[in-house]
Amino acid sequence: MSQPLLKDDLDIVIPTIRSLDFLEMWRPIFEPYHLIIIQDGDPNKEIKVPEGFDYELYNRNDINRILGPKASCISFKDSACRCFGFLISKKKYIFTIDDDCFVAKDPSGKDINVLAQHIQNLLTPSTPFFFNTLYDPFREGTDFVRGYPFSMREGVPTALSHGLWLNIPDYDAPTQLVKPLERNTSSNRYVDAVMTIPKGTLFPMCGMNLAFNRELVGPAMYFHLMGDGQPVGRYDDMFCGWCVKVVCDHLNLGVKTGLPYLWHSKASNPFVNLKKEFKGIYWQEEMIPFFQGVILPKDCTTAEACYIELSKQVKEKLSSIDPYFEKLGDAMVTWIEAWQEYNPPLVAKTTDGPVVVRKGGDEPTPKTK
Numbered sequence: 163m164s165q166p167l168l169k170d171d172l173d174i175v176i177p178t179i180r181s182l183d184f185l186e187m188w189r190p191i192f193e194p195y196h197l198i199i200i201q202d203g204d205p206n207k208e209i210k211v212p213e214g215f216d217y218e219l220y221n222r223n224d225i226n227r228i229l230g231p232k233a234s235c236i237s238f239k240d241s242a243c244r245c246f247g248f249l250i251s252k253k254k255y256i257f258t259i260d261d262d263c264f265v266a267k268d269p270s271g272k273d274i275n276v277l278a279q280h281i282q283n284l285l286t287p288s289t290p291f292f293f294n295t296l297y298d299p300f301r302e303g304t305d306f307v308r309g310y311p312f313s314m315r316e317g318v319p320t321a322l323s324h325g326l327w328l329n330i331p332d333y334d335a336p337t338q339l340v341k342p343l344e345r346n347t348s349s350n351r352y353v354d355a356v357m358t359i360p361k362g363t364l365f366p367m368c369g370m371n372l373a374f375n376r377e378l379v380g381p382a383m384y385f386h387l388m389g390d391g392q393p394v395g396r397y398d399d400m401f402c403g404w405c406v407k408v409v410c411d412h413l414n415l416g417v418k419t420g421l422p423y424l425w426h427s428k429a430s431n432p433f434v435n436l437k438k439e440f441k442g443i444y445w446q447e448e449m450i451p452f453f454q455g456v457i458l459p460k461d462c463t464t465a466e467a468c469y470i471e472l473s474k475q476v477k478e479k480l481s482s483i484d485p486y487f488e489k490l491g492d493a494m495v496t497w498i499e500a501w502q503e504y505n506p507p508l509v510a511k512t513t514d515g516p517v518v519v520r521k522g523g524d525e526p527t528p529k530t531k
């Protein structure tokens with residue numbers, strides 16, 4: 163029996179403030195993998211993990227214990243807390259999913275294996291420099307079209323795979339309010355395509371069905387400060403997406419969007435969402451031109467170096483919008499410090515042989531197995 167793809171190289175990160183019963187439906191696909199569950203909200207609440215899953219579970223007390231003062235960069239009472247799982251994972255790949263997402267069926271009625279498709283997306287190159295009109299040329303049954311430069315057909319490594327959603331689409335509150343009954347169904351809105359987002363183009367990254375290569379872009383996968391005590395919500399994944407796309411463009415890494423679909427079951431309350439989002443809706447009109455104009459120095463050759471540079475520019479150029487960005491720039495630095503503590507490059511290759519460049523932090527002690 164063949165091993166599930168990347169079984170020992172991929173962690174599944176789930177933020178939850180509700181319940182993990184949804185895992186029952188995913189059991190055939192997720193059970194072979196290690197789960198990192200980030201329990202948000204009241205740490206004294208008991209969250210039941212269905213039998214048979216291999217997991218570590220962290221609540222707010224654990225995050226505070228493990229990170230100490232650096233825990234200030236991890237959001238509380240917001241799905242942005244999921245990035246703590248990205249930080250303490252030891253695996254090369256991450257898949258993150260919300261607890262109201264289920265297995266979707268493709269138009270033929272077949273269950274969609276989101277992990278298999280994300281892994282396929284991540285393990286095949288991206289083509290950010292020249293658009294292929296038959297979309298992802300590395301998929302079965304398709305290829306580069308006539309006129310596609312052969313010098314560009316090797317593509318670049320793929321850093322991030324952004325999946326989509328049937329049933330409840332990820333709309334902002336105003337759109338949700340004017341289209342409360344709109345549903346994506348496999349008959350009318352299933353688009354059978356994976357495409358590379360071209361270099362120089364930003365995109366609205368949603369965190370509910372997302373996979374990425376931690377070794378390539380982990381340090382840039384910080385879900386920004388939201389939730390308790392913050393002036394904005396539901397922009398954690400958006401801010402992160404703009405940062406990581408700028409970093410990928412600079413490092414010539416690829417970002418893909420499209421398949422796989424999952425079934426998003428619950429529409430969150432549009433009035434609550436409007437309150438969370440409203441500042442983000444007008445801030446983004448200034449943020450997008452900022453991110454479109456970001457230039458990173460040539461000597462930024464890693465996601466970590468790019469991110470530190472980005473944090474400086476966020477503070478310098480966005481704080482005029484709102485003091486929040488001053489705090490955000492600092493939180494981005496704290497995130498990198500925490501990342502370095504838990505993900506030290508243990509060995510640097512030098513002409514004199516391997517040298518330990520930085521001692522790793524203690525292993526975080528998860529709450530349960």
Ligand SMILES: O=c1ccn([C@@H]2O[C@H](COP(=O)(O)OP(=O)(O)O[C@H]3O[C@@H](CO)[C@H](O)[C@H]3O)[C@@H](O)[C@H]2O)c(=O)[nH]1
Pocket residue numbers: 176177178179180181202203238239240241242243259260261262332368369370389395396397398399428429430
């Ligand atoms: O305080 C909280 C609220 C929620 N969670 C967990 O986060 C995910 C998403 O929650 P939910 O499904 O209620 O929110 P949506 O509006 O559908 O999510 C979209 O908006 C983004 C919010 O930034 C999110 O990434 C998108 O998917 C669930 O697992 C909740 O249990 C939480 O941990 N803390």
Ligand SMILES: [Mn+2]
Pocket residue numbers: 260262426428429430
């Ligand atoms: Mn949801």
